[in-house]
Amino acid sequence: MHLGLIESGNSCKIKALHAKDKLLQKLLDMGFVVGAQIEVIREAPLYDPLELRIHNYLVSLRKSEAELIEVEPWK
Amino acid sequence: MEIKVALAGQPNCGKSTIFNMISGIHQHIANYPGVTVDKKSGFFSVGDIDVEMIDLPGTYSFSSYSLEEKVAKEAIINENPDLILNIVDASNLKRNLYLTFQLLEIGVPVVIILNMCDVARRRGITIDSEKMSEILRCPVICASAAKNEGKAEILDIFKKTDEIKKNYEEFKINYDELEIYISEIEKAIKVNDELAISKRWLALKALEKDQTIVNLLKADNGNIDEIISAQRDKFHDTFDRDVESFLASFRYENADVIFHKCVNETRKGELTFTDKIDKFVLNRWLSFPILLAVIVIIYQSSIVFGYKLTNYTWPIFAAIKNFISDITPAADISQIPMITDMAMWLTNSTIALLNYLPIFFILFAMIAILEDVGYMPRMAFILDKVFRKFGLHGQSTLPLVLGGAFVGGCAVPGVMSTKGISDDRARMATILTVPLMNCLAKVPFYTLLLGAFFPKDMSIMLFYISTVTVLAALIIAKFLTSTVLKSRETAPFVMELPPYHMPTFKGVIIRSFERVWIYIKKVCTIVIAVAVILFALLQFPGLSTEKQEHYNQEETKALAKFDRAVKKSTYYDKVDTREEVAELLNLYDGYRAKKMGGSKDVDEKYQAKNPDMYKFLVPKADAEAKKINSALRKLSTDRNRILREQKNDKIESSLLGMAGRALEPISQFAGFDWKINVAFLSSFAARESAVATLGSIYESGKESGEAANADENLRPEERMAKNSGYTPLHAASIIIFMLLTPPCIATMIVVKMQTNSWVWMCFGMFFPFVLALIVSSIFFSISLAAGISGLAAMSWYYFILLAIVVVLWFIPEKRINWSGGIKGSKI
Numbered sequence: 001m002h003l004g005l006i007e008s009g010n011s012c013k014i015k016a017l018h019a020k021d022k023l024l025q026k027l028l029d030m031g032f033v034v035g036a037q038i039e040v041i042r043e044a045p046l047y048d049p050l051e052l053r054i055h056n057y058l059v060s061l062r063k064s065e066a067e068l069i070e071v072e073p074w075k
Numbered sequence: 076m077e078i079k080v081a082l083a084g085q086p087n088c089g090k091s092t093i094f095n096m097i098s099g100i101h102q103h104i105a106n107y108p109g110v111t112v113d114k115k116s117g118f119f120s121v122g123d124i125d126v127e128m129i130d131l132p133g134t135y136s137f138s139s140y141s142l143e144e145k146v147a148k149e150a151i152i153n154e155n156p157d158l159i160l161n162i163v164d165a166s167n168l169k170r171n172l173y174l175t176f177q178l179l180e181i182g183v184p185v186v187i188i189l190n191m192c193d194v195a196r197r198r199g200i201t202i203d204s205e206k207m208s209e210i211l212r213c214p215v216i217c218a219s220a221a222k223n224e225g226k227a228e229i230l231d232i233f234k235k236t237d238e239i240k241k242n243y244e245e246f247k248i249n250y251d252e253l254e255i256y257i258s259e260i261e262k263a264i265k266v267n268d269e270l271a272i273s274k275r276w277l278a279l280k281a282l283e284k285d286q287t288i289v290n291l292l293k294a295d296n297g298n299i300d301e302i303i304s305a306q307r308d309k310f311h312d313t314f315d316r317d318v319e320s321f322l323a324s325f326r327y328e329n330a331d332v333i334f335h336k337c338v339n340e341t342r343k344g345e346l347t348f349t350d351k352i353d354k355f356v357l358n359r360w361l362s363f364p365i366l367l368a369v370i371v372i373i374y375q376s377s378i379v380f381g382y383k384l385t386n387y388t389w390p391i392f393a394a395i396k397n398f399i400s401d402i403t404p405a406a407d408i409s410q411i412p413m414i415t416d417m418a419m420w421l422t423n424s425t426i427a428l429l430n431y432l433p434i435f436f437i438l439f440a441m442i443a444i445l446e447d448v449g450y451m452p453r454m455a456f457i458l459d460k461v462f463r464k465f466g467l468h469g470q471s472t473l474p475l476v477l478g479g480a481f482v483g484g485c486a487v488p489g490v491m492s493t494k495g496i497s498d499d500r501a502r503m504a505t506i507l508t509v510p511l512m513n514c515l516a517k518v519p520f521y522t523l524l525l526g527a528f529f530p531k532d533m534s535i536m537l538f539y540i541s542t543v544t545v546l547a548a549l550i551i552a553k554f555l556t557s558t559v560l561k562s563r564e565t566a567p568f569v570m571e572l573p574p575y576h577m578p579t580f581k582g583v584i585i586r587s588f589e590r591v592w593i594y595i596k597k598v599c600t601i602v603i604a605v606a607v608i609l610f611a612l613l614q615f616p617g618l619s620t621e622k623q624e625h626y627n628q629e630e631t632k633a634l635a636k637f638d639r640a641v642k643k644s645t646y647y648d649k650v651d652t653r654e655e656v657a658e659l660l661n662l663y664d665g666y667r668a669k670k671m672g673g674s675k676d677v678d679e680k681y682q683a684k685n686p687d688m689y690k691f692l693v694p695k696a697d698a699e700a701k702k703i704n705s706a707l708r709k710l711s712t713d714r715n716r717i718l719r720e721q722k723n724d725k726i727e728s729s730l731l732g733m734a735g736r737a738l739e740p741i742s743q744f745a746g747f748d749w750k751i752n753v754a755f756l757s758s759f760a761a762r763e764s765a766v767a768t769l770g771s772i773y774e775s776g777k778e779s780g781e782a783a784n785a786d787e788n789l790r791p792e793e794r795m796a797k798n799s800g801y802t803p804l805h806a807a808s809i810i811i812f813m814l815l816t817p818p819c820i821a822t823m824i825v826v827k828m829q830t831n832s833w834v835w836m837c838f839g840m841f842f843p844f845v846l847a848l849i850v851s852s853i854f855f856s857i858s859l860a861a862g863i864s865g866l867a868a869m870s871w872y873y874f875i876l877l878a879i880v881v882v883l884w885f886i887p888e889k890r891i892n893w894s895g896g897i898k899g900s901k902i
Contacts, residue, residue: 060456
């Protein structure tokens, strides 16, 4: 499943990135590497961008981009 | 000895505060040619060492995709620094180490500065800096720039530069699987011997297909592209992975190793201060009221309070103005020397813009505080969805608010604050729409028109005016982003939400001064140049000989009247020549102006300056002097009337007046006559002059005698309603034009600064002008044909725009410029 489907308050682990070029590089630089743990903190007030915690810092990501990140639930 | 130090770090790591702490305020900002990202340099001495410190833009990485990263990378290659200071946010070590690994490989000695150690300690994070220094084989210093900790240690490092360089050995990471490919490229490339950068790093970057580096290598290696592609393909075929993601994972794994060996977290899993605040600030229901409150606070403190402050700064400018008027040649009755005219014009144009300095200073300080606190990205987070629908970006919020999303802002700081928007298309759209907002200087114009034509419906009209701009801006942004800006790059919305921080006083002050200084420099150069051109356009070709003759006669008449009135006075010998009368008249006008301006000891000064004539200015009990005083008063009124008529005539026959007349055939569809056209044309220099020009045109003393005197007592709006022959519909059309009209010069200059392109500056000027003309023409012609009132027409306009915005909202967004992925799939 993809990151957009994870509910607020839950954590997951990155399995693969399906982005390309600029977006891929940006995601990698921000720490979205395979195996990294992501916690979905909340949706924005208007339901789009998501607030995430990764490598112990906060980052926001639009849902359209979150859909390109393949994840599995964090046990 | 001279050393060069480069300061590198990720955004929000406190790099600027470190820069300010070490360098003091000896710095200058250099714009790289072709880009708008600042490179700051600071120069200072430590003992007998002269240090040049280069503050690179904050970057998460060293890839080629963003402007900041490119600038930072090119600076390191071109400037050839002796040391790289890597500023690291101690409370966010893992991600910050990602950049550190990239810096370590460059081949220049790196010093790691763990900034915000106090914040980290507060969050229960302790870092073993000695161990870290041992593992990474580079000095590691704990610092807290906000508390001035660590300065001595850093300066100590500068003194040891020689020693460090002598003992430096290239830092290498073992990339296991990738190693053979790196060495293949390393073997294949030849580099210039002068380049101090590690060859291995170049090879690594080339393998990442870093465009800057590939271009650099191409100079000496023609077939580099093929070599790189071959190696990349081989790696991909063997390991089924891309080089980029392999390297990123590898660096993060390394960062993880350091993190686990050197960091001890005691309060892991606890909610941080930032988490707690975010619960409120980003709450679904509270976020909007909080955002509104923040905006109101910015607006109140900068625009409202700043405007009050201008009451205190204004006398300074008035004094400068008086000084200039004193040193320029005096007027001879109704003949004003052109040099005086021009000096006053330039002074007025400049101080009209400089007058806003207090507002700008507060505004820039507020922005700096918001940036430091960490609220800016949260503002973008809250509103991104709304703005994205119209091709803008969450980060467009602040520029639009500063530009005057409510009535009263200023486009200059608005456009300047677009700098941080990462999405290029949205940034351009924001830059082009911010000037459409209602700036502070448009307000008097609206009040004049509303007072004259909509006295009863003022509040509803003001509501329309203040909100319709946002609707128009959204529509125009959507239009621009789907047409002229279509091919511009967009950027993903991957934005850090940094922890909340207390801003430092010093940092805020330094940054606001920096930005104000840029503004002053621009005002004093380009604005003056444009003012000169406008002056010429208003001055030439000047009055015809018949007109000139007419005013000469008027002057002679006025003088004769004065002469008759004072002939029998005992003081007649003091005022019986033209020179004496001219001097007295100038003295009288100067005295009155200064008295009204509220300067102190005017009386003493004028008495000392010319005791003989002073008694005519303030006659007291002297009956003879009183006689002269009253004649003088009349003469002064006459003179001012002649000057005013002369000026109006001059405007009418000037080149700008001709342009206004030439535009009449087109602008008549919008209901504008040439006077309005001239007012709009001249308002380009500074918005204020629209009111001034209109005012001076409608001051026309066409009626003489009693009627004119009665007119004098009317307020400008009453005079305009009475004399202009306009209907409220005309006024509504003028307002609509003003709402869309091109920005002032100062704004255009910052548009040029931010887009770094004359073409966009011209576009920003002509597009709104043409659009405004078309829209107000359609508006006026249709309303006139339909026979509806000004208010009704304005209501129609408002609701049509609202409807368009609603329709645009429901149009599905186009996909962005990347594709692929597992959308909707349930794996």
